[in-house]
Amino acid sequence: MSNARNLANLLGASSTVPASGMPNGSWIMIHSQALGADAAQVIFNSTYITTAYDDYVMIGKSCTPTTDSDEGVIRVSVDNGSNLITCDHARSYLQLTSSAAQGAERGRSTNIQMATDLGNDANQGGYFQAWFYGLNSTSHNKFMNFTYTGKHASDEYTWRGGANIETTSAVNYLAFKYDAGNVAAGSRVALYGIKGSNHS
Numbered sequence: 001m002s003n004a005r006n007l008a009n010l011l012g013a014s015s016t017v018p019a020s021g022m023p024n025g026s027w028i029m030i031h032s033q034a035l036g037a038d039a040a041q042v043i044f045n046s047t048y049i050t051t052a053y054d055d056y057v058m059i060g061k062s063c064t065p066t067t068d069s070d071e072g073v074i075r076v077s078v079d080n081g082s083n084l085i086t087c088d089h090a091r092s093y094l095q096l097t098s099s100a101a102q103g104a105e106r107g108r109s110t111n112i113q114m115a116t117d118l119g120n121d122a123n124q125g126g127y128f129q130a131w132f133y134g135l136n137s138t139s140h141n142k143f144m145n146f147t148y149t150g151k152h153a154s155d156e157y158t159w160r161g162g163a164n165i166e167t168t169s170a171v172n173y174l175a176f177k178y179d180a181g182n183v184a185a186g187s188r189v190a191l192y193g194i195k196g197s198n199h200s
Contacts, residue, residue, distance in 0.1 A: 024196025027057060032190035038066055041177035042189040045080050049135060049172045053193030056132045060176060061188040064125040067181025069153040070118050073111035074130055074146075076165050077173035084110035085171075091115075091146075091161025098155050111179060112163040115148040120184065126150020135171040136198060142171060 019028045031048045049056065063072065076085045090106035091114065107113055114128055128148040135142055145162035165171065176189050183189075 019195065022195055024199075026195045027192040028053070028195050030056075030191045030193050032188065034188045035183060035185050037185050038182040040182055041075075041175045042183060042187070043081065043173070043175045044191045046172040048191055049174065051136050051198065053195070053197050054134055054136050054199075055194040055197035056135060056174070057192045057194065058128075058130045058132070058174060058176065059190050059192065060126070060128040062125040063128065063150070063176075063187040063189065064184040065118050065120050065178040065181050066184050067178065068120045070120070070181050071111070071113050071179035072115040072118055072126065072128065072148060073113050073177055073179055074144075075110060075173075075175040075177065076112070076142075076171055077175075078167055078169040078171055079173070081173045081175065085165055085167050086110055087112050087163045087165050089113060089161060089163035091159045093157050093159045095152075096149075096156040096158060112144070112146075113179075114146050114161065115150065115157070115159045117153045118178070119151040119153045120181075121151055124151035125187070132165075132171070132174065137168070138170055139168055141166055141168060 033042050077083060088108050089112045092104045095101035118126060126148055127150060128146060130144060130146040132144045134140060142165035147160045149158040
């Protein structure tokens, strides 16, 4: 059978390859949000976080706080946001402009802090990826790690870190927000599932 016919059989009536036709390890976009107006947070609940995948990746693009010098955070819940999980989290940072600076920060709260004192300058924003592992497990705590690069209140920085999501219950809620203000219009956030991550 020709390659063209193989592709035609895979696509069917669609112009994109369905998730069922993708190999294990593929990132499958589950849901994306492009904010047309400021929002308190961007939520992915049990409609999107299911047993179809065990591992997930959240990606943010052009994300900007409405309040200057704000913290970019992620929140986690096992009951669709009614109660938030307290997590130990830590991150290291590198200053990208002006002069060399580096260091480490940590905390413990219901906000997993990815970045510090982010600026609300027009046409700047920040970009992040956050990986979540084993969210369906009912026997082990979960872990996550992240990178965030963007405009600080005064200079540009990059952060990387992780968190211990301290629950043995299945997680069904993830939210991206800023600690004080809203997520500004124009911010884009998407959630991907890793195909095959729910293997035995």
